[in-house]
Amino acid sequence: MKDRRRKVLVVDDDKEIAQLVSVFLAGEGYETSEAVTGGEALRKIAAEQPELVLLDLQLPDLSGEKVLEKIKKEHEDTAVVIITGFGGERVAVELMRAGAIDFISKPFERETLLGAVKGALKIRDSMVEEKRHRGYSSLEKFFPYLAHEVRNPLHAIGGAVAVIQRRSNPDDPILAQSIRIIQEEVRHLSEFVQDCLDFVRPPVVSRYELVDLQEVIAAVMNVASYMFDFLEKKIDIILDIEPILPRVMANYEEIKQAFLNVVRNAFEAMEEDGGSLTIRACRSPENDFERVRIVFSDTGAGIRKEDERNLFNPFFTTKLRGTGLGLALAKRIIEERHQGRIEVESEEGKGTSVIVELPVRIREEEA
Numbered sequence: 001m002k003d004r005r006r007k008v009l010v011v012d013d014d015k016e017i018a019q020l021v022s023v024f025l026a027g028e029g030y031e032t033s034e035a036v037t038g039g040e041a042l043r044k045i046a047a048e049q050p051e052l053v054l055l056d057l058q059l060p061d062l063s064g065e066k067v068l069e070k071i072k073k074e075h076e077d078t079a080v081v082i083i084t085g086f087g088g089e090r091v092a093v094e095l096m097r098a099g100a101i102d103f104i105s106k107p108f109e110r111e112t113l114l115g116a117v118k119g120a121l122k123i124r125d126s127m128v129e130e131k132r133h134r135g136y137s138s139l140e141k142f143f144p145y146l147a148h149e150v151r152n153p154l155h156a157i158g159g160a161v162a163v164i165q166r167r168s169n170p171d172d173p174i175l176a177q178s179i180r181i182i183q184e185e186v187r188h189l190s191e192f193v194q195d196c197l198d199f200v201r202p203p204v205v206s207r208y209e210l211v212d213l214q215e216v217i218a219a220v221m222n223v224a225s226y227m228f229d230f231l232e233k234k235i236d237i238i239l240d241i242e243p244i245l246p247r248v249m250a251n252y253e254e255i256k257q258a259f260l261n262v263v264r265n266a267f268e269a270m271e272e273d274g275g276s277l278t279i280r281a282c283r284s285p286e287n288d289f290e291r292v293r294i295v296f297s298d299t300g301a302g303i304r305k306e307d308e309r310n311l312f313n314p315f316f317t318t319k320l321r322g323t324g325l326g327l328a329l330a331k332r333i334i335e336e337r338h339q340g341r342i343e344v345e346s347e348e349g350k351g352t353s354v355i356v357e358l359p360v361r362i363r364e365e366e367a
Contacts, residue, residue, distance in 0.1 A: 038062025079124035234274030261326035269300025303346040
């Protein structure tokens with residue numbers, strides 16, 4: 001499943017650098033264009049409506065600060081990543097407070113550039129979604145406000161820590177540990193904000209299509225193996241999937257998110273002692289509507305009886321670092337947005353099974 005081509009404008013007074021960056025990103029699937037002055041950049045932003053601008057601070061006609069100010073005033077949905085030379089980090093951090101999402105310092109590796117582009121577009125998409133929640137309940141209004149108020153200082157903190165890390169002594173263990181703690185806390189809070197937004201985000205009906213659940217499961221396990229690579233030798237993965245599963249009408253990204261939340265819980269439940277995760281998928285006809293059943297079974301610590309009734313409640317968690325939104329979001333996606341069913345069967349000390357059923361087709365009267 002391929003995403004649409006995202007528009008990126010590269011602004012740098014060095015035409016050769018602008019073209020090199022543009023060609024590289026085009027090769028990665030982005031739709032790119034270049035500008036070598038601030039004025040040209042603003043004209044192209046107005047005409048082409050890029051989703052992301054890579055903005056060099058040193059331009060011949062307008063300062064990068066001025067260009068950023070105009071972008072945020074006239075094109076608030078356009079994300080900006082600052083490109084700065086050595087010594088320009090302090091200004092870049094200040095510009096993150098003014099609305100830039102991130103910054104990268106020259107010279108930069110291709111992986112660094114690509115990571116900044118992907119991260120900025122993800123944050124930009126979330127911010128655009130935030131604006132759509134103004135007509136919802138008080139809780140749904142609060143989360144976008146929370147995200148807006150928390151994200152900007154988080155970006156500034158992350159940028160400032162990156163500067164400190166580059167300029168500090170890497171052999172100082174206390175300083176290195178302090179920087180790592182700050183980065184981990186920033187990441188944890190960023191994930192919490194994203195979980196809140198995912199929980200209240202309304203479904204986008206136009207993104208529903210026939211989805212291959214075997215493909216979704218494979219994608220989820222790829223992500224999980226990357227997230228929990230340190231557990232690779234401690235946890236066995238067993239897949240028992242019916243060879244030809246019917247496709248289901250669904251939002252691919254939402255179903256992937258729901259499954260990933262379930263799998264993440266399973267991995268975390270086996271983090272200390274290891275174990276196995278078995279994923280079974282098969283047809284499950286019910287009430288004249290053909291359904292697909294997916295069962296995620298782990299051999300982790302299991303769940304206490306007194307906790308089971310709260311598992312799907314927002315913000316309920318038994319983890320020291322949990323947000324309590326993983327299963328709540330999965331339930332909202334499966335049941336409210338896809339007319340499916342999700343339930344948990346668990347025995348303390350033996351493990352947990354999460355059973356998901358999805359209809360092959362969503363009934364029109366409920367869509």
